Amino acid sequence: MNKDTNRTRWKVKKVWDKVQKAVTEFGRLFGVLRSRRFRPKAKQLEKQARGCSTSFGALACKFLRTEDISIGKNAVFNKFMEWLNDEQFEFDMKRKLARFGEMG
Numbered sequence: 001m002n003k004d005t006n007r008t009r010w011k012v013k014k015v016w017d018k019v020q021k022a023v024t025e026f027g028r029l030f031g032v033l034r035s036r037r038f039r040p041k042a043k044q045l046e047k048q049a050r051g052c053s054t055s056f057g058a059l060a061c062k063f064l065r066t067e068d069i070s071i072g073k074n075a076v077f078n079k080f081m082e083w084l085n086d087e088q089f090e091f092d093m094k095r096k097l098a099r100f101g102e103m104g
Contacts, residue, residue: 040100053076056072056075056076056079057069057072057073057075057076058072059072060072060075060076061075
């Protein structure tokens with residue numbers, strides 16, 4: 001047993017030295033920032049919105065028993081206008097804008 005009571009001066013086994021360095025240097029060595037993992041990407045959101053919109057429009061056509069795509073497009077447009085004029089939509093957008101601002 002070591003007589004020195006100050007553990008910071010104790011010799012560290014090589015394996016623990018490597019573990020400590022891996023943890024403290026992780027972001028610098030591999031260029032990884034944990035916050036980026038949760039940051040939404042505009043292009044990906046655009047693709048999702050387009051996919052959901054085309055599905056919504058097609059479902060509207062099916063519900064109305066028509067193959068007239070303009071009917072589906074009109075249903076999508078009307079739903080977007082409904083959202084854009086909704087106070088809750090505006091509140092949700094402001095809340096997310098604030099959260100995105102915290103991401104740096």
